[in-house]
Amino acid sequence: MLKNLEKFKIPRYEQVRWHILTLLTESKWDENTPLPTEQEFADKYQVSVGTVRKAVEKLVDDGVLTKYQGRGTFLKRPDFESSLLRFFKFRDKDACYATPTGVVKKVMVIEGIEEINEKLDIGKNKALIYIERVRIIEGKVSLSEKIWLPKSRYQAFVNLEPEDFENLLYPFYYTKCGQFVSSAVETLFFVANHVDPYLDNNEQENLVKVCRIAKSLEGEPIEYRESYGMAEKFSYEVNII
Template identity: 75%
Template sequence: MIENFSNLKIPRYEQVRLHIQKLLTNSNWDEKTPLPTEQEFADRYQVSVGTVRKAVEKLVEEGILIKKQGRGTFLKQPNFDSSLLRFFKFRDKDACYVTPEGIVKSITIVDGNDDINSKLNLERAQALIHIERTRMVGDKVLLSEKIWLPKSRYEIFATLEPKDFENLLYPFYYKQCGQFVSSAVETLFFITDYVDPYLGNTKNENLVKVCRIAKNLEGEPIEYRESYGLADKFSYEININ
């Protein structure tokens, strides 16, 4: 039966939608495993198949689930092709575009910070895990990243060394801590008078700063990230049809 949300004055399909989101979050659902069928959900929550179908369609519209013809409904991996960082164009020695490799330089536990904690919807006293990471092509640092995570969600990270981290962080978050990044909001700034120790820039060089708040399936912020790159490496191009 539907519990917990039944006292809320919202449609039954919305209650089912919230339960499915909670199931995916609490069970660390594998994106390769299909969800139960609409009939199975209907039996579980004692509602009609039509109610379940409407809840599932809503989750598909929100980009949380994806339907695959003949295979079922799955948890959808976020697509960060639209990230502002795509406007940094990097070429290798053969002039081919390449994706930089991520290398964690340090990981520390730090006290809460008014600004960072507010972005993560945390109380001021809650501790954070701070990660410094570079994105490299060959031996050249092209992006410098500062990442803050709620310590309460990523406890195991306090026991890891930089070398333990994988190139792609979001799958690593999910595998190690069950934290699934479902969406993100990014904001871009051009800044001056900031010297980054990894970029090796001077105060006279303009930088691009991209701030990202990543959220889980329930819309809760689970990562705040600042990425810095040289402005002359930033190239904005978009097709408008």
């Protein structure tokens, strides 16, 4: 099964790593299902267990897989606890930390936007799916989000209505379209003179804008998102140990 890659003189473990990655993406691997054992992979690809182990360890280091002692190796979702959005003070009326609920307000197919398409690494005229979404705590909007997706990857969304979307988008991307978010890059800006229709702010109230490019297992961009929140609700705090 590795013959197609042998002519490129790629190290054996890298060939196995590539095939495991292909298995995960093409089969829509369930993150709750353990991967085959190293011995099973070794038999499948006709390589040594040591070669498979090196390939798996590389995927663990890359953040694609995670190992649980006694349970096996699993597909890993990114840990968004390190997201810049964590610095917004999401609190309920009792001043306790609260997880916002995501509600999609608008979804539509639009023509390509050169700047957005460039971020998604697709042709400038390629169609997009555009989503407007809010994050709500106790009936009040805490974040306003604009999301752009390559239409070619999310065909199943074309005929969906806003109410068809689930609270959490990334698992929904995977179950509906097979698009697994493995990592993301975020950039933060402070924005002035921007009125957001969902935050109901005025021009004198500054906003924080967090731009995110989410990537697939192969490292390809599959979502570009802009999240807006009130600057007064943003507090940057880091513990240095």
